[in-house]
Amino acid sequence: MTSLRISLALVVAVTIARVAGGIVSGSLALLADAGYGLTLGVALAPALLAAGSDAPAGAVRRTFGYQRADIVASLANALVLWAVAAWILLEAWGRFGEVSDVDGGLLLGVAVIGLAVHFIIMLMLRQPAQKHGGAAHAREQTLPSVMGPAAAVLAGLTIQMFGWQAADLAGAALIAVLALVNTWRLLAHVVHVLRGGTPEHIDVDRLCRRIEDLPGVTLMHDVHVWTQTPGSDALAAHVLVDPERRAEMDSLLDRIRTIAREEFNIRHVTVQLETTAVNWKEDPRVAARLGRRR
Ligand SMILES: [Zn+2]
The missing domain is CATH 3.30.70.1350 (Cation efflux protein, cytoplasmic domain)
Known part of the structure; x- marks a missing residue:
């Protein structure tokens, strides 16, 4: 519960840092990273909501309590990821071939902090104290969520070491593609659950x-x-x-x-x-x- 709250606060803080860093440094990869990382927050928030509302399940108006808030949030998560990925790809296409002057040092700095925060969250949610299903679900979201920030770090490193500015666009596009791949799996799962599909592990x-x-x-x-x-x-x-x-x-x-x-x-x-x-x-x-x- 507490670690969920801290994780959510960290996600919000690092997202703000990325957006600011992305605008100041001119890095699209950092903006992509911000959108990508935000979806972790979207996954965490309902877990918090479900954990906080201690079982009004059985109440007349919501006989399931907030149990299904999780899955509705996953749907929102997938849609947000899609929108972000589409915007990033369009933007990368638009900027392709333009002369760019991304501040590689700033990009690298913010990206490294972001990656560190995602690792911290991954470790925190791994603690056995978090038995709640929502937390487990949020935890599932954290491993892919580290891949985006890692791509941003890679873009920053490339610019710093080789001065290759296009690495920023390549990094942004890579993050967008990662988002699409993750979203596809997430969406397929969410739709299956919402349709009342039989759980894969039950014969x-x-x-x-x-x-x-x-x-x-x-x-x-x-x-x-x-x-x-x-x-x-x-x-x-x-x-x-x-x-x-x-x-x-x-x-x-x-x-x-x-x-x-x-x-x-x-x-x-x-x-x-x-x-x-x-x-x-x-x-x-x-x-x-x-x-x-x-
Ligand atoms: Zn019967």
Whole structure:
């Protein structure tokens, strides 16, 4: 929590330093670096929000609390990165071939400070005290976030050592491309989560087979597995139980919960046990299952 706050303050401070440094030194790489680094702040802020709002989950208006603030922020993060990358590439194209006089020393100085700050944040968020899912997610953002600042440092070094001014534009373009690559992965993941896609690490078919193999279970249908927030998955399903084993339903439910939690690390389980199923014949999973059994 505290390290999240400090990280966010550091990101804001170093972003201001980069923008100022970029304008004064005439370096596009530093401006690109500022935009690139800012997205780390966008990743950190909601983690802070989610960590700060201690579980109003269950409240009537927001039954998920702020759990999903994370994923919405990741979407914003991706969009910001895209806008920044597009602007940088256009600007680099515009400046290409122009005579430039970038202050390599200033560029290098600010870039090195920025890189150092990103390393500090990476180390701080690595501390085991940060168990919160949001922090874990923000931490995932920090490794790629070091690559941008490193490119800026490289541009500064090249200008200082060889006087090659175009290194600034090359550095800026490299940072923009890095942003695009990172964004692509991030965006694909965010869209998958927002669509309620099955978490990549969960084999739903195996989960269903494990539960259907329990004595008394006829079949499972209306199965949904999704990610609530990175690090917290949920399962909702109907489980059809042999009417003659109605008395064992409580212990059955216990076993289903245990399988979901311990074998599949699913934290939030909602299971409807039933002895008759209405309108389930259209469920493709049920059709396949019945086909397999008969
Ligand atoms: Zn049902």
